[in-house]
Amino acid sequence: MNDTIGVIHYHIADDFGENGVHRHDTEDSIATSNVRHKIVVMGAAKVGKSSLINQFLYNKYTPKYKRTVEEMHQGNFSVAGVGLTLDILDTSGANEFPAMRALSIQSADAFILVYDVTDANTFCELKLLRDQIHETKGTSSVAMVVVGNKTDLLIEDSDRRE
């Protein structure tokens, strides 16, 4: 998938569906939705994958940590007048269940790979993940975006040095 997504206007979800699936289906978005993609969010434990998703979809942030096993979210967007449904899979950074990770990779159209800018190990982990994704997909032509998270901690560090 090499589609370029321009400006995304997103809605804040206000409903929690069955099976832990968070949905935001307005009549308007259902009527016009005609593109659907599955995005899988991966990265080491505690880098902030769930926090990014919760902020993006629901405008919510909590400093409390609760580990994820696996959670599917859904967002409906309008991109240049075209309805877009994103199924966003939040994964566990712990990789306790490698078979589950392989299935997630197989099912994805695109990936968001998250690391913590204050922890170099989490960036190294992304390299391994990238290799696993290429291997599982059988191609290196895979849509992925790398996100460096927790940049606020870098700003705090430089403030302290001054």
Ligand SMILES: Nc1nc2c(ncn2[C@@H]2O[C@H](COP(=O)(O)OP(=O)(O)OP(=O)(O)O)[C@@H](O)[C@H]2O)c(=O)[nH]1
């Ligand atoms: N300072 C700071 N803390 C953050 C940021 N994003 C997330 N956190 C905190 O980091 C911790 C881990 O965040 P999560 O979003 O749960 O991390 P995760 O990658 O989903 O972790 P797993 O589900 O275990 O893989 C939480 O206590 C968050 O509040 C950020 O941008 N800055």
Ligand SMILES: [Mg+2]
């Ligand atoms: Mg999580």
